[in-house]
Every structure is written in C-alpha cells, then in structure tokens.
Amino acid sequence: MQKTTTKKKLTTCLPDYYKWTQYLFIKLFEAGLAYQKEAVVNWDPVDQTVLADEQVDENGRSWRSGAQVEQKLLTQWFIKTTNYAKPLLDALEDLPEWYGVKAMQANWIGECTGCYFDFKLRVNGEETGETLSAYSSSPETVFGVAYLSILPSHRLLHGSSSVRSTLQKAFQPGRDSLTEVTAHNLFTGHEVPLVISHREAFDGYLDTVLGVPGCSEEDLSVARALNLRWTTVLETHEDGTQTLINSEEFSGLPREQAFDSITQKAREQKVGGHLTSSKLRDWLISRQRYWGTPIPVVHCGSCGPVAVPEEELPVTLPKLPSLTGKGASPLGAAHDWVNCKCPRPFERHLADHWLPVDVYIGGKEHAVMHLYYARFLCHFCKDQGLVAHREPFWKLLVQGLIKGQTFKLADSGQYLKREEIDFTDKEPVALNGGRIEVTWEKMSKSKHNGLDPQEVVQQYGVDTVRLYILYAAPPEQDILWNVKTDALPGVLRWQSRLWQLVTKLRAARQLGDVPNPSVLKKKELAEAKKIWENKNYAIREVTTHFTEDFLFNAAMSRLMGLTNTLSSATVRLLQHSVEFEEALAALVMMTAPMAPHLASELWAGCPLLLRGGDVLQQSWPTVDPEYLEAPDFVELSVLINNKSCGTVMVPVQVSKDTIRVQQLVLESPIGQKLLGERSIKRAILSPRTALINFLVDE
Numbered sequence: 187m188q189k190t191t192t193k194k195k196l197t198t199c200l201p202d203y204y205k206w207t208q209y210l211f212i213k214l215f216e217a218g219l220a221y222q223k224e225a226v227v228n229w230d231p232v233d234q235t236v237l238a239d240e241q242v243d244e245n246g247r248s249w250r251s252g253a254q255v256e257q258k259l260l261t262q263w264f265i266k267t268t269n270y271a272k273p274l275l276d277a278l279e280d281l282p283e284w285y286g287v288k289a290m291q292a293n294w295i296g297e298c299t300g301c302y303f304d305f306k307l308r309v310n311g312e313e314t315g316e317t318l319s320a321y322s323s324s325p326e327t328v329f330g331v332a333y334l335s336i337l338p339s340h341r342l343l344h345g346s347s348s349v350r351s352t353l354q355k356a357f358q359p360g361r362d363s364l365t366e367v368t369a370h371n372l373f374t375g376h377e378v379p380l381v382i383s384h385r386e387a388f389d390g391y392l393d394t395v396l397g398v399p400g401c402s403e404e405d406l407s408v409a410r411a412l413n414l415r416w417t418t419v420l421e422t423h424e425d426g427t428q429t430l431i432n433s434e435e436f437s438g439l440p441r442e443q444a445f446d447s448i449t450q451k452a453r454e455q456k457v458g459g460h461l462t463s464s465k466l467r468d469w470l471i472s473r474q475r476y477w478g479t480p481i482p483v484v485h486c487g488s489c490g491p492v493a494v495p496e497e498e499l500p501v502t503l504p505k506l507p508s509l510t511g512k513g514a515s516p517l518g519a520a521h522d523w524v525n526c527k528c529p530r531p532f533e534r535h536l537a538d539h540w541l542p543v544d545v546y547i548g549g550k551e552h553a554v555m556h557l558y559y560a561r562f563l564c565h566f567c568k569d570q571g572l573v574a575h576r577e578p579f580w581k582l583l584v585q586g587l588i589k590g591q592t593f594k595l596a597d598s599g600q601y602l603k604r605e606e607i608d609f610t611d612k613e614p615v616a617l618n619g620g621r622i623e624v625t626w627e628k629m630s631k632s633k634h635n636g637l638d639p640q641e642v643v644q645q646y647g648v649d650t651v652r653l654y655i656l657y658a659a660p661p662e663q664d665i666l667w668n669v670k671t672d673a674l675p676g677v678l679r680w681q682s683r684l685w686q687l688v689t690k691l692r693a694a695r696q697l698g699d700v701p702n703p704s705v706l707k708k709k710e711l712a713e714a715k716k717i718w719e720n721k722n723y724a725i726r727e728v729t730t731h732f733t734e735d736f737l738f739n740a741a742m743s744r745l746m747g748l749t750n751t752l753s754s755a756t757v758r759l760l761q762h763s764v765e766f767e768e769a770l771a772a773l774v775m776m777t778a779p780m781a782p783h784l785a786s787e788l789w790a791g792c793p794l795l796l797r798g799g800d801v802l803q804q805s806w807p808t809v810d811p812e813y814l815e816a817p818d819f820v821e822l823s824v825l826i827n828n829k830s831c832g833t834v835m836v837p838v839q840v841s842k843d844t845i846r847v848q849q850l851v852l853e854s855p856i857g858q859k860l861l862g863e864r865s866i867k868r869a870i871l872s873p874r875t876a877l878i879n880f881l882v883d884e
Contacts, residue, residue, distance in 0.1 A: 724745065
C-alpha cells in the first residue's frame with residue numbers, strides 16, 4: 187500500500203521518545219523476556235564504567251582513560267531474543283534481497299535445531315532461588331537427561347550466586363566435578379545433579395548444557411566416570427528409524443514428531459522449548475552511564491524487581507549539571523526524580539500506518555546485531571497485538587564505511603598521529619625511527635585517522651563534498667577517503683559544465699526575444715528529439731536510482747550523460763528549442779537533492795519560461811507520456827578494457843541478455859569501428875547499471 191509523504195522527526199534522547207522504549211521494556215518484562223543475571227563485562231577502573239568491546243584497544247586498554255580494562259561480573263539486564271530465533275530466521279525467506287545482509291543475519295542466528303529448558307537449583311532439597319537455562323541440541327531426548335553441566339568459567343562459580351561456595355568446594359580443575367547442587371527440570375519434573383565440566387568451552391556461546399548419556403558417547407563417558415544413573419529414551423528399529431521410550435506421554439512417537447511435540451509443550455508451559463542455535467546469545471542491554479535510558483524497574487527489598495506502572499512513564503534522569511566529573515553518579519539525588527505526566531495509550535492505527543518502514547538505512551556493521559534486535563522487537567510487538575506487521579523494514583540500504591588512512595607502529599601496534607610521522611622518504615617512518623604499517627580503517631579518534639568535515643567543506647564547498655561522497659562508490663561499498671582520487675576532479679568538472687550550460691543558455695537567449703521552434707531545420711529537429719529522448723531516459727533512470735536501488739553514483743553518471751548531450755547542442759537549439767529548456771530544467775531539478783546550493787544558483791540564473799520560485803519548490807520531473815508509449819530503449823555505456831568508448835541504444839527487453847547485447851554493440855558504428863578487427867576475450871554485462879565492458883587483446 188502506498189503511504190503518504192508525511193514526514194516525522196524523532197529524537198531518541200528525549201523523554202517523549204524513550205517513554206515508549208520503557209513501555210516496550212515493561213511489556214517484555216511482563217512477558218518474561220526481560221531478566222537479570224550476572225555477566226562478565228569490560229570494566230574501566232578509572233572511569234568506573236562498563237565499556238563496549240569496541241572501546242577496548244588491541245592492548246586491552248580503555249580507549250578513553252588508557253587504563254588496563256578488567257573483566258568483572260556485574261548484574262545485567264538481558265532480553266531473551268533467543269526465544270524468537272527460529273521465527274526471525276524463517277521470516278528472512280519472505281524479505282527482498284538486502285545486499286547480502288539476509289545471509290549475514292541467517293549466519294548470525296545459526297541453525298535453530300535445539301532449545302533451552304529451565305531448571306531450578308536446589309541444595310539439600312532446598313530451593314536456592316537460582317534459575318538456570320540449559321541448552322539441548324536434541325530436545326526430544328529431554329527425559330533421558332542424567333546431569334546438568336556448566337563450564338568452570340560459569341557465573342555461578344564466580345559471582346554473587348547463593349550456590350557459589352558449594353560449587354567452588356566441589357570444583358576440581360582438569361576433571362568433571364560432581365557437586366551437591368541439584369537441578370529440578372521444570373518440564374519433566376526430574377531432578378539431576380549439577381556437574382562442573384573439565385572443558386573450557388562448549389559449542390558456540392553455551393555455558394550450560396544437558397547431559398544425555400543414551401545419545402552421546404561423551405555424555406556417557408561423564409556419567410560413567412561420576413557413577414550417575416540414566417534412562418534410555420530412544421529405541422532404534424531395523425529400518426534405522428527411532429521412536430521414544432520412557433518419555434511419558436511422548437513414548438511411541440517417532441523422533442522427529444517427538445521433537446515438535448516436546449518443544450511445543452515446553453513453550454506452552456513457558457519452561458523453554460523455543461528453537462534457537464547454540465551460537466546465539468540473549469541481548470545484554472544494560473548501560474552503566476548517566477545518559478542511558480533508565481530501565482523502568484523498581485528494586486523492592488521484599489517483592490524483588492517491580493515494573494513502574496505504565497501511567498508513570500517516562501522515568502527520566504535527574505537534571506544534575508554539577509555531575510560532570512569522571513565517575514560522577516546521579517544516585518545521590520534519586521529523591522529528586524519527579525513523576526511524569528500520564529502518557530497516551532498505545533495507538534495501534536499509527537503504528538500500522540508507519541510500519542513496515544519503507545527504507546532502513548544503516549551501516550553494514552549493524553547488519554546483524556542492531557538489525558536483529560529491531561526485527562526481534564517487531565516480532566514481539568506483533569505477538570502482543572500492538573502492530574499488524576511482523577517485520578519492521580521492507581527495503582534496506584546498507585551504507586559502506588568512509589575509511590581513513592591509519593599509521594601504526596609495526597612492533598607495538600600503537601596508532602600514530604600524522605604529526606608523529608616523517609613523510610620525506612618514499613615510505614613513511616615514525617619520527618622515533620620505528621617501522622610503520624599503513625592501512626585503511628574505519629575513522630576513529632583512537633586510531634587518529636578521522637577527518638574534520640568542516641576543513642574539507644571550507645576547501646571545496648559543502649555541495650562538492652556531498653557529490654564526491656555520492657559519486658565515489660555505490661552506497662553499500664566502502665570509500666577510502668582521498669580527495670585526490672579521480673572522483674573529485676570528475677565532480678568538479680561536472681559542476682563546471684553545469685554552470686557553463688546555464689551561461690551558454692543565457693547568452694543564446696540574449697540574441698533573440700523568445701524561442702521560435704518553427705525556425706529549426708530538419709537536422710536540428712532530429713537533435714531536439716534526441717535531447718527529448720535523453721531527458722526522459724534520464725528522468726526514468728535517476729528516479730529509479732533515487733527511489734528503488736539507491737545507486738546515487740549511477741544517478742550522477744546518468745545526469746552527467748544528459749549534461750554531455752546538452753553541451754553538444756548548437757546555439758540555434760539553445761535559442762529556439764523547448765526541448766533544450768525542458769531538459770536543462772529537469773537536469774537542475776534532479777541535481778538539487780544532491781547539491782541544493784549549486785542547483786538553486788543554477789535555477790536562479792536560468793532564463794526558463796513560466797517557472798517561478800526556487801528549484802526546491804518545484805515538483806519532481808516526470809517522464810512524458812509519449813515517451814512511455816514509444817519503444818523502450820536503454821542507453822548502454824560501452825567500455826573496452828575498462829575505458830569508456832561511447833554509448834549504444836539497446837531495447838530494454840534484451841538489455842540484460844549478454845549475448846544479445848554483445849551482438850547489438852558489434853553491429854553498431856562504435857562496435858564496427860573499435861571492435862571489428864579485435865579478438866574479444868570476454869564481454870561483461872553489468873547486472874546493476876547500463877554498461878558492458880569488452881576485454882580484448884591489446
């Protein structure tokens with residue numbers, strides 16, 4: 187369904203926005219999908235804050251304070267995204283191709299062939315209050331579990347868990363350790379011992395797994411070594427098929443059917459059963475920073491975590507301008523926090539109007555986690571009846587990175603500033619004589635390879651910089667920032683030619699009063715028709731590039747092609763053809779979104795008839811109906827050994843057929859002149875732009 191063109195601006199740091207973030211958190215909390223547990227985090231002992239992995243350098247130091255980062259166990263909030271792993275994986279099939287991101291999402295999620303089951307821990311038969319989720323790659327064998335196994339690095343052994351001391355007493359490094367802690371399976375009702383594994387890692391990110399001796403040689407070895415009992419739950423028949431035994435109401439079911447039945451019932455009982463992979467973790471959302479959105483939960487000494495009532499949202503941070511020092515904490519002023527106004531109810535019709543988002547624009551570094559979390563929340567909201575659509579985004583524009591040149595010492599890996607380097611020789615060296623490695627990396631303050639955009643803008647102008655970025659590469663590709671490359675001179679030449687077109691038209695119109703198309707001769711009329719065709723072709727292609735495939739560099743190439751056509755027009759055409767005027771108007775209007783200042787100046791300088799106001803007030807140009815009725819042709823760029831040699835018009839219906847396009851090019855004047863006597867090794871037809879490249883022997 188076509189949406190209206192209404193625009194909406196959102197500022198995510200304002201309470202009016204994050205009120206709804208907190209509302210969603212409460213919904214997740216009430217659904218059992220938001221929970222707390224201890225987790226290992228990167229701790230900066232100087233700034234007294236948690237750091238993301240990206241804020242820790244290669245030497246394990248904080249990017250800001252320079253302190254050696256510590257690994258510390260802290261209580262953190264998590265969102266149980268693993269419960270939605272299988273639906274998120276399956277839903278990818280219905281989405282359009284996203285620049286390879288669908289495959290990245292699928293790989294991030296992994297094969298969802300197992301699930302978690304929930305257990306309550308006990309010591310001497312008494313509940314400890316600890317709940318543990320353990321992964322099983324074969325959930326249909328859950329009635330055959332003989333023990334629960336955790337890693338030596340598990341939080342239960344190192345955090346503030348009530349069973350910590352019991353587990354530490356039992357732990358024997360280098361061997362499987364049987365403990366006095368037992369785990370009550372909330373699905374089967376069975377109670378099994380907790381074992382500390384001798385292994386340093388399980389598959390993927392797992393730290394807790396089920397031990398089923400009847401289905402695994404390794405689990406069998408552990409059970410025998412610890413003198414544990416187990417139940418056989420699979421019976422193999424002569425034809426190789428297997429059915430369940432000793433599994434209560436699931437006994438007698440084929441193994442595949444039992445898999446579905448057991449996981450479904452576990453989900454219904456809310457004790458696990460959600461299909462996920464061993465490589466996927468739940469989403470850690472805690473932020474130990476003053477500027478983070480407050481989590482709307484009150485920690486009661488007797489009741490435990492209690493969600494803030496929805497009518498009291500948003501929970502805002504206190505305004506404390508004095509807390510500007512490192513490690514400053516707002517906790518001392520918690521009593522000053524104020525209640526907020528009552529929010530409006532969730533408006534379903536507005537959500538359904540705006541979702542799914544037409545275009546999601548994001549960097550490729552966010553192709554898995556950020557995109558995955560956004561998809562998870564929309565799936566959850568659909569299940570809650572808050573929205574009609576399960577997927578939040580339809581189209582995806584993946585931005586590449588603008589990378590800067592980095593210089594680091596080969597021995598230590600320390601990044602250097604440009605002023606710390608001697609560039610006098612062919613190869614740069616550190617001023618202290620150290621050997622330097624030169625690479626291109628994402629711009630970062632810690633790598634000293636960032637660039638102040640204002641400096642480039644002051645040198646070239648904001649429109650030129652914008653055009654350079656758009657022209658340097660398709661949006662999904664990285665750009666190695668070097669304004670001395672061919673892209674910038676090409677952009678500067680194009681801007682100059684646009685200016686020359688307007689100057690040329692002004693000069694021509696000064697020779698006569700008004701255009702008079704009747705004075706044009708046959709050859710000039712044919713030239714005017716060619717301008718008309720190129721104008722319509724450019725409008726169609728540029729509109730597609732702007733709205734469908736986002737190939738802004740290709741859109742600029744098409745505008746440059748129209749510029750070339752207009753530049754070759756005679757003075758009489760400029761004086762008397764409406765086609766030239768209309769084409770120039772369309773050219774300036776289509777340039778405006780990318781270079782608004784330049785386009786406004788060009789528009790103001792054009793002696794265009796019956797056109798008022800600034801270029802930004804004009805409607806987007808449309809293709810003439812007569813052009814749509816004519817045979818559809820594409821202007822194809824012809825390259826020979828990567829060098830442009832001209833263009834050839836080919837029918838749209840064969841424009842993607844390499845053999846047919848090659849034949850038409852060879853039959854054209856360009857082909858006969860430049861390729862007729864040469865041996866063609868290969869012809870490469872671009873799948874995305876109207877271009878064919880002939881590789882020939884020199």
